[in-house]
Amino acid sequence: MNRVVLRRAGDVVEARELTEDGTAVGVTRHRAGELAAVVADRERTPVRWVWDDTTRWYPGLLDAGVRVERCTDLRLTHAVLRRSPFVDQALLAAGETADWDALQPVSAPDPALFPLDDPADTLDPVAEHGRQQAAVAASAEPHRLALLLAAESSGALVAAEMTHAGLPWRADVHARLLTELLGPRPASGARPAVLEALAQEVRAALRAPGLNPDSPGALLAALQAAGLPVEDTRSWTLEQLDHPVVGPLLEYKRLARLLTANGWAWLDTWVRDGRFRSWFVPGGVVTGRWASNGGGALSVPTQVRPAAVADDGWRLVVADVAQLEPRVLAGMSGDDAMAEAARAADLYEGMVAAGTVETRAQAKVAILGAMYGATRGESGRIMPRLARRYPRAIGLVEQAARAGERGDVVHTLLGRGSPRPTGAWAERAVALGEPAEVSGSPEERDRARRAWGRFTRNFVVQGTGAEWALCWLADLRNRLWRLGGTGPLEQRPHLVFFLHDEVVVHTPEPLADAVAEEVRAAAATAGRLLFGGFPVDFPLDVSVVASWADAG
Incomplete structure (x- = not known):
C-alpha cells in the first residue's frame, strides 16, 4: 500500500507519494479547493494518508463528504515515540524535533481551509515520517509499536468523525428535563426557582439568612458556626452529619x-441542529485515554441522557465492556487463573466461584486495590490471597510499582511510556539510578516515591486498557462503514460517542442488530490483536435503544 504525504504551502497542497519502503514515486500539487476531490479519487485504491495532524486536515474533508480509511497522524505518533522506552531517541532527533514536541491539536475550525500562521506549516512531514519509520524499525518491539501507532491514528479519524456527525440530541427534551428538575429558566444571573427554594432551606437550617451556598468559604463558615465539626464542604463529608441542613444542602x-x-x-452553546458536538482529544491523557475540549463530552450525566435520542427511523447501539482493566491485566500478564475468572460475564463473580474470595464485594475491592495501590483496610487484608491465586497478574503491577518508586519509566503492552517522575526525590534517581540526597524529610521523600509507584502501577494497566479500546474503535469504525449504504458518513451506521470502555453507534434501525454483532466482533478482534491466542474474554453489555438513557 502506498502512502501519500500531504504538506501545505500557502494555498497549495503538495501530495508526495511514497512506496512502502519510503521511496518517492511522484509529487503533485493542488489548489486547496481541489483537495477533497483529489482525496476522494485516490481513496478508490488502498492508500494511507500521512499528515502533520488529523485535526488540521480531516474536518474539512468530512465537511466535503469525503471519508478517509487510513492515515498516519505524525503529531500523535511523534508524542508516543518520544516517550516510548522501546525507541532510540537519537533516531528522532532533528532541528525541528522541539517544534513537533510543541505542536498542539486544533479544535474550533478556522473559516478558511488552512489558517494563517499555523505552526504546522513550518514542519517537514516527509522528514518526520522518515525519522518515525526508522525509529520504529530499529525499536525493541517494532510490531507492537506499529500496532499502537496505527490504532492511535485511527482513533484520530474516529474523533474527527464523531465531532462531525455529532451525538443526536433533543434540545426540547433537555429543556423539559431542566424545567422539571430546576424550575423554569430564570433571568440571567438569577437562580432557578427550585435552587432558590433549597437555598432558603439551607439558610434557615443554618440560621444564616445572607448565606450564598455557592460560596465554599461562606458555606464552611456557616456550617462551623452552627457547631458542625467539618473541615470542608464535600458531599461525602456532609453525608456523615446528623443535622436538618444535610438533605436540602x-x-x-x-x-x-x-x-x-x-x-x-x-444547551445554548453545545447543541446545534439536533446534535451535541464536542471535540474529542485522542491521547489527551498520559495513559493514552481520551480527553475532550468543550461541553464535557466525557462526563455526560445520566440526568440529561434522556435527551440523547436517535433520529426517526434510527437507533442507538450502546455497548460497554465489563471490568475492562482487570481483564486487560489478566491478558498482559498471561495469568491463566485470572483469565479463567474472566471467562465469567462478571469477573468478580468468577473470582468468587474460584474460591479466591468469599464475596463479589471483596473481589472488587481487592482487584481495584491491586491496580491502584491500596494496601490498607480490606484490600490490604485480601492482597496476599490474590498474590497466591494470581501470581503473574499481581507480580506485574507490583513490579511496575517498584519501578516507579525507583524513578524508572514503565510502559504499556504496546509500548506507550510513562512520564518521568517530577520532584526533587526523583532527579538523582532518574539520572544515576541511585537514591537522591535532596531537601525534605525522609518521610516526605518516601511518600513521594510511593505515590509515584501507585501511578506507575496503574499506568501499565490503564494504558493497555486504552490500547485495547483503540483497537476496538479502529476495527469497529471500518466494520460500520462496510455494513451498508452508499452515502456519506452520517447516512450510514457511525460512531457518535466513546468513553474508555463504552461506545454509542447511531444506525438506521434495520441495521441495528447487525451493528450489535459487529460491535461484539470488533471487541473479539481487539483481544486477539493485543493478546494473541491467550484465552481472555471481553464480554459486552449491548443495548439497542431509542434513547441513551434506556441502555442497560
Missing part, C-alpha cells in the same frame, strides 16, 4: 452541578 449541590455543567447555557 446535598440536593442543592447536586442540582447546582447540573445547572453549571449541563444547564441552559450548555
